[in-house]
Amino acid sequence: MARISASVYTSHVPAIGVAIDQGRTEEPYWQPLFAGYAASRQWMLENRPDVILLVYNDHATAFSLDMIPTFAIGCAPEFKPADEGWGARPVPVVQGHPELAAHIAQSLIQQxxxxxxxxxxxxxxxxxxxxxxxxxxxxxxHFSWPCKVIPIAVNVVQYPAPSGRRCFQLGQAIRRAVESFDEALTVQIWGTGGMSHQLQGARAGLINRAWDNAFLDQLIADPATLAQRPHIDYVREAGSEGIELVMWLIARGAMADVAGGPPPRLRQRFYHVPASNTAVGHLILENT
Structure with a gap:
């Protein structure tokens, strides 16, 4: 059977991509951030999965206010990088895994x-x-990224966004779906977005270090309680865009300990302020 070996959590700040694409990663502003991911890149080389389930939110690129799915799964054989207004990023086309994606879709709908x-x-x-x-x-x-990727898009842009509780439940359902797939695949699930940031209004530029790090502590140790937090807590403490953090609960819900297995092994924890106007958080948790 397929199995989820680890979960990865990371911010997805667009300015990080610009810094990479423009060769600015060693500049004094950016160097500390990219140094914080050096051990994670080595871990990825040593723990390369067959497939990544990558949970993220679309930023009015594939979807618009005309059509807003709460949860969507990409079942195509490939996904091209989008032009977000300044040209597509100079990265490979993302190769999908239609068979596993279709299986997950059927399993989740049946759940x-x-x-x-x-x-x-x-x-x-x-x-x-x-x-x-x-x-x-x-x-x-280059032909492709190192492994295949199944996009799982979550609406955290237009109200109403799904609750943390529902995201946590979705992660549990994804784990059951993966484990029922009749092929020996190693799968990672990634939760992306956040941490605290607000892009507009009177609190534009808000970053809350204490809340971010308390979120990381509880995500590791007590995700079931964290999943009960209402939306207003995210907005009040982490800014209007901090709601992206509910997507991390999808990845955490897919880990084995949530279903009664042993606690995960913490392989990496990193926090950095700022990247553009966003706090950056990062974790790697391994199933044991």
Whole structure:
């Protein structure tokens, strides 16, 4: 059977992608951030999965206010990098895994999640920046990223967003779906977005270090309680865009300890302020 070996959590700040693409990673402003991912890139080389389930939010690229799925899964064989207004990022086309994606879609729908199936979709920085941080930057004309990727898009842009509780439940359903797939695949699940940041209004530029680090502590040790936090806590403490952190609960819900297994092994924890106007958080948890 397929199995989830680890979960990865990381911010997906668009300016990080710009710094990578423009060769600015060693500049004094950016160097501390990229140094914080060096051990994670080595871990990725040593623990390369067959497939990544990458949970992210689309930023009005594949979807718009005309059509807003709460949860969507990419079932296509490939996903091209999107042009977000300044040209597509110079990275490879993302190779999907249609067979596993279709299996997950069927399993989740049978578990009463009304999932949107997407057979053609471009992917923006929400998906490609985490891949660059964890895998390095292959040239755009390279055949592919190191492993296949199934995009799982979550609406955290337009109200109403799904609750942390529902996201946590979705992660549990994803684990059951993966484990029922009749092929020996090693799968990682990544939760992306956040941490605290607000892009507009009177609190534009808000960063809350204490809340961010308390979130990381509880995500590791007590995710079930964390999943009960209402939306207003995220908005009040982490800013209007801090709601992206509910996507981390999808990845955490897919870990074995949530279903009665042993606690995960913490392999990496990193926190940095700022990247553009965002706090950056990062974890790697391994199933044991």
């Amino acid at each position: 009463d999640f009304d999932l949107t199936i997407v057979n053609r979709m471009e992917v923006d920085h929400g998906l490609t920046v985490p891949l660059s941080l964890m895998c390095g930057q292959p040239p755009a004309d």
